[in-house]
Each structure stands twice: as C-alpha cells, then as structure tokens.
Amino acid sequence: MACISIPAASGSATVSVSLEDKVVAVMACCLSVEESKLQPQALLVDELYADSMELLDMVLLLNDAFGIEIGVDDIVDIKTVAHVCQVVERQLARRVAQSPLGSACGNAASSA
Numbered sequence: 001m002a003c004i005s006i007p008a009a010s011g012s013a014t015v016s017v018s019l020e021d022k023v024v025a026v027m028a029c030c031l032s033v034e035e036s037k038l039q040p041q042a043l044l045v046d047e048l049y050a051d052s053m054e055l056l057d058m059v060l061l062l063n064d065a066f067g068i069e070i071g072v073d074d075i076v077d078i079k080t081v082a083h084v085c086q087v088v089e090r091q092l093a094r095r096v097a098q099s100p101l102g103s104a105c106g107n108a109a110s111s112a
Contacts, residue, residue, distance in 0.1 A: 019092075023085050026065050030058035040082035062088055068095055 028035045031050050044050040050058075055078070059070045062084070068091035078084055 019089060020085050022065065023062065023088050024081065026061050027058055027081065027084060030054055030061055038081045040080065040085075042081050043079060044081070044084075045079075058084075066092060068092060 024035050024038045027033070027038055031038075031044075031048055031054050033048055037048065042048055044055065052075070055075050056072065059072065059075055062068065063070055066088055068088065070087055070091055074087060078087060
C-alpha cells in the first residue's frame with residue numbers, strides 16, 4: 001500500500017497516511033458519506049447512491065489532489081471504492097513512469 005506524508009498541525013511532525021485513506025477522504029467529501037461507509041467493496045451507485053455529477057466531482061477532486069488524470073470516460077468503469085483506489089494507484093504509477101526521474105531509472109535498469 002502506498003503511503004504519503006502529510007504535515008501535522010504543529011508543522012514539525014508528519015503523519016503517515018495511506019493512499020487508500022486519502023482517496024477515501026476525498027470520496028467521503030464528494031459523496032457526502034461518512035468514511036466508515038466507504039468499505040472497499042461498497043458499490044458507488046447501488047449502495048452509496050452516487051449520481052453522475054458526484055462521480056464527476058470525485059474524479060476531478062482526485063485528479064487535483066493527486067496530480068493525476070483520470071479521464072471522464074473512466075467514470076463508467078469505476079464500480080467500487082476499491083476500484084477507485086486501484087485507478088488512482090495506477091495513474092500515480094503512470095505519472096512516476098513518465099517523469100524524467102522515472103524514465104532515467106527505467107533506462108538505467110534496462111541497460112544494467
């Protein structure tokens with residue numbers, strides 16, 4: 001599971017938050033649902049009653065929060081909370097692979 005560090009309120013310490021926790025926090029905000037209801041296998045439309053506008057808002061906020069580009073067309077395929085986390089993780093991996101550092105690491109590994 002990927003982790004990120006978020007500065008604590010005091011500014012001196014950091015708190016380690018999993019990728020899933022951050023995705024769930026964004027989803028809870030967009031869907032107006034308590035985080036505890038966002039279990040991995042919860043169906044976004046059938047169980048959480050998310051409508052198309054909420055899903056679009058969620059994708060746009062996830063894109064902003066993580067610096068990724070989940071396409072509007074991908075919304076149709078997203079069914080569960082776990083799937084949202086997988087899509088975000090995949091997009092983050094793609095972003096890292098496309099970065100100059102990611103490319104350099106890939107080239108070094110392939111030439112070794």
